Amino acid sequence: MRKLFYENINLTDFTATVVSCEAMEDGKQYRILLDATAFFPEEGGQSADKGTLNELPVLDVQIKDDLIYHYLEQPLEPGTTVTGHVDGEQRFDFMQQHSGEHIVSGLVHNRFGYNNVGFHLSNNEVTLDFNGELTPEQLKEIELKANEIIYQNLPVEISYPSKEELAALSYRSKIEIEGQVRIVTIPGVDVCACCAPHVAHTGEIGMIKITNCQSHRGGVRLNILCGARALADYNKKQDSVTAISVALSAKQDLIADAVLKLKEDMLRQQERINTLQAQLLNFRVSTLPAPSECENAILFVDKMDTIAIRNTVNQLAENYTGYCGVFSGDEETGYSFIVGSKSKDCKELAQILRTELGAKCGGNTPMIQGSVNATQNKIQTIFSL
Numbered sequence: 001m002r003k004l005f006y007e008n009i010n011l012t013d014f015t016a017t018v019v020s021c022e023a024m025e026d027g028k029q030y031r032i033l034l035d036a037t038a039f040f041p042e043e044g045g046q047s048a049d050k051g052t053l054n055e056l057p058v059l060d061v062q063i064k065d066d067l068i069y070h071y072l073e074q075p076l077e078p079g080t081t082v083t084g085h086v087d088g089e090q091r092f093d094f095m096q097q098h099s100g101e102h103i104v105s106g107l108v109h110n111r112f113g114y115n116n117v118g119f120h121l122s123n124n125e126v127t128l129d130f131n132g133e134l135t136p137e138q139l140k141e142i143e144l145k146a147n148e149i150i151y152q153n154l155p156v157e158i159s160y161p162s163k164e165e166l167a168a169l170s171y172r173s174k175i176e177i178e179g180q181v182r183i184v185t186i187p188g189v190d191v192c193a194c195c196a197p198h199v200a201h202t203g204e205i206g207m208i209k210i211t212n213c214q215s216h217r218g219g220v221r222l223n224i225l226c227g228a229r230a231l232a233d234y235n236k237k238q239d240s241v242t243a244i245s246v247a248l249s250a251k252q253d254l255i256a257d258a259v260l261k262l263k264e265d266m267l268r269q270q271e272r273i274n275t276l277q278a279q280l281l282n283f284r285v286s287t288l289p290a291p292s293e294c295e296n297a298i299l300f301v302d303k304m305d306t307i308a309i310r311n312t313v314n315q316l317a318e319n320y321t322g323y324c325g326v327f328s329g330d331e332e333t334g335y336s337f338i339v340g341s342k343s344k345d346c347k348e349l350a351q352i353l354r355t356e357l358g359a360k361c362g363g364n365t366p367m368i369q370g371s372v373n374a375t376q377n378k379i380q381t382i383f384s385l
């Protein structure tokens with residue numbers, strides 16, 4: 001079969017003859033072989049081209065034993081001529097990403113000696129795995145150089161060297177493969193064995209942006225964006241920056257400082273709230289009947305920090321012999337509570353709260369914690385039983 005994408009990379013519309021059409025086992029798809037195709041299959045970590053055959057959507061394109069199969073929901077009659085259309089926008093996008101990947105991989109290989117050991121290109125993301133670690137400074141250096149190579153608009157050359165020429169050639173992805181090896185060369189930058197479609201000149205890539213780097217199997221995994229994807233990402237991030245800048249009344253290039261300051265302010269305010277809560281709880285404790293007058297000590301307070309509540313329960317349990325509880329919240333949204341006791345079994349109380357008030361709680365004999373939707377009166381009744 002003719003692989004039309006190797007004859008003309010920009011060809012999106014073609015006619016071909018149906019060689020075979022088989023129903024798949026699930027009965028939902030048909031596997032179609034043509035005598036020629038412009039569809040590039042899923043291969044080498046890259047998703048398949050999208051498009052149509054006789055205006056029917058091509059769901060997937062796979063290669064097996066050098067034959068390219070198209071998967072459709074409807075059958076096509078063998079022997080008939082079909083018209084094919086490849087989604088040119090996605091093809092060009094994939095070419096931008098893939099050629100960009102070669103530049104980054106070539107630069108990393110030449111500068112640091114690491115190999116690209118994993119590549120994934122889909123509509124959602126482009127990832128590159130290297131078998132060595134890269135620092136943020138090194139990544140900046142690579143990104144800068146990669147973009148300079150785009151400005152230089154270097155040719156992306158495709159060649160099919162003989163076995164002898166290959167043996168003498170130094171290139172990435174050098175593995176023993178049967179048949180003709182296809183070499184993609186960006187002069188002075190990269191030489192790599194690759195079967196995928198590429199742009200003709202590096203300028204077509206537009207730009208390369210490394211957006212993420214994380215540790216991966218002793219090396220790193222990079223996320224990159226090329227061409228229109230990089231611009232779309234810039235737009236999305238610009239929208240975020242604008243929104244944050246407006247919300248914080250800060251200049252766009254100073255929003256990081258403004259967010260950090262906001263976080264520090266919040267921490268200081270939280271500390272102040274904690275102090276005030278502790279003071280309030282102390283005051284509320286002082287208004288309770290004296291330990292000589294009652295066994296249980298129960299307080300109802302507005303929503304408060306769990307640590308402050310637990311401290312108060314512990315403080316009460318030192319002085320009161322019965323159950324000591326703090327219920328935080330209100331009757332409308334319910335209460336969270338902690339109950340402790342030095343002499344009584346809080347697990348027994350938990351059972352009563354569950355049965356009588358439908359409380360959700362757990363814990364152990366000296367202390368239980370949970371939540372309940374009930375009125376103050378009903379809760380207090382339980383403690384006066």
Ligand SMILES: [Zn+2]
Pocket residue numbers: 098102192193194195196
């Ligand atoms: Zn490649």
